[in-house]
Amino acid sequence: MHVCRGDTASKTEAMYFPPKxxxxxxxxxSRFYIDGTGFIDFCEKFKYLGSILxxxxxxxxxxxxxxxxxxxxxxxxxxxxxxxxxxxxxxGEVYKALIxxxxxxxxxxxxxxxxxxxxxxxxxxxxxxSMCRVNLHHTFRHxxxxxxFSSLGPP
Numbered sequence: 183m184h185v186c187r188g189d190t191a192s193k194t195e196a197m198y199f200p201p202k203x204x205x206x207x208x209x210x211x212s213r214f215y216i217d218g219t220g221f222i223d224f225c226e227k228f229k230y231l232g233s234i235l236x237x238x239x240x241x242x243x244x245x246x247x248x249x250x251x252x253x254x255x256x257x258x259x260x261x262x263x264x265x266x267x268x269x270x271x272x273x274g275e276v277y278k279a280l281i282x283x284x285x286x287x288x289x290x291x292x293x294x295x296x297x298x299x300x301x302x303x304x305x306x307x308x309x310x311x312s313m314c315r316v317n318l319h320h321t322f323r324h325x326x327x328x329x330x331f332s333s334l335g336p337p
Contacts, residue, residue, distance in 0.1 A: 195225045199237055206237050233288040241292040249305055252285035256309055263313045273313045281309065 196214070200206050211224040227236045227243050234243040256263065259280065263273055285305065292298070311317065316326060 192220075192222060194222055195228060196222050197226075197228055197235070197237060198224055199239065231288070233291045241294060241298055244288065244292055245294075245298050245301060248285050248287060248289070249301065252281055252305065255284050256281050256312075260312075263309070264315065266315065270314060277309065277313065 198206070198209055198211050200209055206226070213221045213223045215221045227234055229235075234247050236243040259276065262268065262276060285302070294302075311321065320326060
């Protein structure tokens, strides 16, 4: 265990998981001292092997953490995905090779609720519309439904 001493940062953090129907703020999560000179602080979320553990034991923080870099990666490649001279197949292969792994890294530890799945599906559909150069107005006017993400679960 590596503890804080003075201004030296600790490598060890403590995390408190409250029981059901108990607020996190109701618990004493102040730092605790070890050997009189060292201390360990509590954290609300912790990064472990690329996944985010939150005291609520939900996957919200992990999904948010993965959507942000996937959005940045898609934005960095925006000129490729919006190029009208590249085929949709090539854009799809680039998307599957670069964006989806960024989005779904660590997803095997997620326990998705319907709202989290909808956020992932919404991100995917937004990217697919952008690659196909279709906006929301086109989608509603021409009744376009993107089924490329439907294999991951219910619509």
